[in-house]
Structure formats: C-alpha cells, structure tokens
Amino acid sequence: xxxxxxxxxxxxxxxxxxxxxxxxxxxxxxxxxxxxxxxxxxxxxxxxxxxxxxxxxxxxxxxxxxxxxxxxxxxxxxxxxxxxxxxxxxxxxxxxxxxxxxxxxxxxxxxxxxxxxxxxxxxxxxxxxxxxxxxxxxxxxxxxxxxxxxxxxxxxxxxxxxxxxxxxxxxxxxxxxxxxxxxxxxxxxxxxxxxxxxxxxxxxxxxxxxxxxxxxxxxxxxxxxxxxxxxxxxxxxxxxxxxxxxxxxxxxxxxxxxxxxxxxxxxxxxxxxxxxxxxxxxxxxxxxxxxxxxxxxx
Numbered sequence: 001x002x003x004x005x006x007x008x009x010x011x012x013x014x015x016x017x018x019x020x021x022x023x024x025x026x027x028x029x030x031x032x033x034x035x036x037x038x039x040x041x042x043x044x045x046x047x048x049x050x051x052x053x054x055x056x057x058x059x060x061x062x063x064x065x066x067x068x069x070x071x072x073x074x075x076x077x078x079x080x081x082x083x084x085x086x087x088x089x090x091x092x093x094x095x096x097x098x099x100x101x102x103x104x105x106x107x108x109x110x111x112x113x114x115x116x117x118x119x120x121x122x123x124x125x126x127x128x129x130x131x132x133x134x135x136x137x138x139x140x141x142x143x144x145x146x147x148x149x150x151x152x153x154x155x156x157x158x159x160x161x162x163x164x165x166x167x168x169x170x171x172x173x174x175x176x177x178x179x180x181x182x183x184x185x186x187x188x189x190x191x192x193x194x195x196x197x198x199x200x201x202x203x204x205x206x207x208x209x210x211x212x213x214x215x216x217x218x219x220x221x222x223x224x225x226x227x228x229x230x231x232x233x234x235x236x237x238x239x240x241x242x243x244x245x246x247x248x249x250x251x252x253x254x255x256x257x258x259x260x261x262x263x264x265x266x267x268x269x270x271x272x273x274x275x276x277x278x279x280x281x282x283x284x285x286x287x288x289x290x291x292x293x294x295x296x297x298x
Contacts, residue, residue, distance in 0.1 A: 005098045005155060012159035020167070026058075028157075031135045032086065032164045033062045034128055038117050039085025040064040040078055047074030054121045056128045061178065072191060079184045080212065087165040087216040091223035094158025098224070103150040104143050111140035162220060169213045181208040 019025055033056050041051040041064050049069040056062040069075055089110075096106040118132025139157075142149045169181075185204035189196035196204060266272050 005100065005151065008152060009094055009098060009155045009159045012156045013163050016160045016163045026060075027131070027135075028160055029060055029164070030056060030058070030127065030131045032161050033060050034118075034131050034135075035089055035114075035161065036082045036086045037062040037064050037128075038114075038121075039081045039089075041066070041117070041121060042085065043078040043081030044069055044074070047071065047077050049074060049078070051121055053123060054117075054128055055123070055126060056131065058127055062128075072193075075187055076184070079180050079187070082180055083165050083169055083212050084215055084219065086161055088219050088223070090158045090161025090165065091220050092158070093154045094162065095223050095226075097151050097154030097158060100151065103147050103154055107139055107143040107150045107154055111136050111143060114139070162216075165216050166213060169209050169216065179205065179209075181205040181212070184208050 016025070020029075034054070037054045037056060041054055044051050044064070044066040047069060050067045052065040052067055054062070054064050064078075066078065069078060093106065093110065096102055114132055115136035118129060118136060122128040122132055139153060142153045182201070182205045185196075185201050185208060188204060189201065199207065260266065261272075264272050
C-alpha cells in the first residue's frame with residue numbers, strides 16, 4: 001500500500017510537470033498561489049503587523065496587503081514565508097498521505113483553515129474568495145467521503161504544491177519586479193544593507209531565490225524523511241541467564257533420583273519414553289553404599 005501511495009504522488013508531480021500550463025490545471029494553480037499569499041499574511045501577523053487583504057488574479061499573480069510592518073526582520077519573515085510556508089504545507093500534506101495516518105484529520109483541519117482565512121481576508125466575489133471557499137468546501141467534502149478520498153487528495157495537493165514552489169523559485173525568466181525575490185532584493189538595497197551594496201539587483205534576487213530553494217528542499221527532506229526512510233527497530237537483546245537458570249537442575253540426590261525414575265521422569269525432569277517405562281526398572285544411579293543390615297543382638 002505504501003508503494004501505491006508513493007506512485008500516486010509521483011504521478012501527480014509528473015502530471016504537473018507535463019501539463020502545468022494547461023487550462024485544466026488553472027484551478028489548482030490558483031489555489032496554490034492563494035496558499036502562498038496566505039503564508040505571506042501569516043508571516044506579517046507573526047511579525048506584529050495587520051493583515052488587511054489577500055488578492056489573486058486569474059493570471060496567477062497575487063498580492064498581500066499589510067499595515068504596520070516596520071522592521072527589517074518582519075519584512076524578511078513576511079516576504080520569505082510565501083514559498084517556505086507553501087512548501088511546508090505541501091510536505092505535511094504529502095507526508096500524511098504517504099504514511100496513511102491521520103488523513104481525514106489532516107485534510108479536515110487544512111480545509112477549515114483555508115475557509116477561515118478566505119472568509120476573513122479575501123474580498124467577497126473576488127477570485128481569491130471563490131478559490132478559497134470553493135477549494136475549502138471541496139476538500140472538506142472529500143474528507144467526509146472517507147480515508148481513500150482524503151489520502152488521494154493529500155497526495156495530489158502535496159505533490160503539486162512542492163513542485164510549484166521549486167519551479168516558481170527557479171524561474172528567472174519572469175519580470176524581476178513581480179517576484180518575491182526581486183521585491184526582497186529591492187528592499188535590501190533601499191535599506192542600504194551591506195549585501196545590497198555588494199551585489200546588483202539581479203545577483204541579489206538570484207541569491208535569495210537559491211537560499212529559499214535550499215530551505216524549501218531542506219523542509220521537504222526533513223518532513224518526508226521519517227515517512228520514506230523510517231528508523232530501524234531493533235529487538236532487545238536477550239538477557240543472560242540468571243545463576244539459578246544456569247544451575248538448574250543442579251545436584252540430584254539419590255532419593256530424588258529414585259522418585260523421578262519411579263514416577264516415569266528422567267533426571268532432567270522430562271517424562272521418559274514409553275519403551276523405557278515398559279523395561280525393567282533401572283539400577284539406581286547413586287554410588288552410595290547400601291544400607292547396612294540390622295545386627296542381631298543377643
């Protein structure tokens with residue numbers, strides 16, 4: 001069963017690779033972009049800013065509007081959270097699907113978070129609203145249909161989310177101003193950070209993309225490693241026999257020998273074979289001298 005789950009995940013990734021630009025995949029591409037933007041918003045909230053609204057468009061662009069993001073560390077966290085958070089989401093979904101554990105709980109919790117974020121931070125009637133509400137309700141229904149539906153959904157969404165993060169990060173053919181790495185690079189130069197003075201905008205954006213890609217790969221490996229390469233379980237070594245066990249049966253006195261043999265047992269305490277029981281009684285094994293005869297007293 002584990003091999004089948006892995007094949008489903010690989011098939012989903014291959015389909016995304018071959019048909020990524022197909023219109024059939026537009027809904028799922030928009031959903032991954034929405035998750036990406038939600039993570040920008042969560043990064044802003046963690047940084048102490050106010051998340052105002054999340055928008056996406058049918059050309060698969062997205063924007064996250066925040067207020068009160070004043071620190072460099074907060075900006076770095078917010079702009080980095082998009083790809084890293086989306087990759088972490090994909091890795092968690094994929095790992096639960098491959099492991100075959102908590103599939104319905106994982107998909108149900110994911111669906112509720114998507115519905116909640118869509119309700120609070122998207123404009124009703126917008127592409128972001130319809131994408132979030134539609135996918136949230138759809139994945140929730142699939143969760144209620146049973147474990148098999150939940151498992152396939154986790155494998156598909158997880159694989160495509162991971163593929164999207166790596167593909168989009170390493171796509172340097174787009175306009176630099178529209179990429180998160182380009183936005184972060186311009187911010188670094190505007191703040192006159194030392195790294196911004198040492199590198200050009202293109203070099204800085206490319207370096208940021210490579211760093212984010214390394215973090216994404218690390219997150220994928222750390223999340224999927226326990227599932228794909230579970231630790232070996234070693235059986236505990238047998239404890240050495242106790243002195244009592246070593247000594248058993250110990251010394252057998254002549255009276256004990258006679259009792260065992262007369263009752264059909266050998267000296268090891270096990271029943272004697274039937275052919276031995278039918279033969280004449282064996283001589284006592286004791287080397288002790290016979291009891292002396294009683295002397296006549298006159």
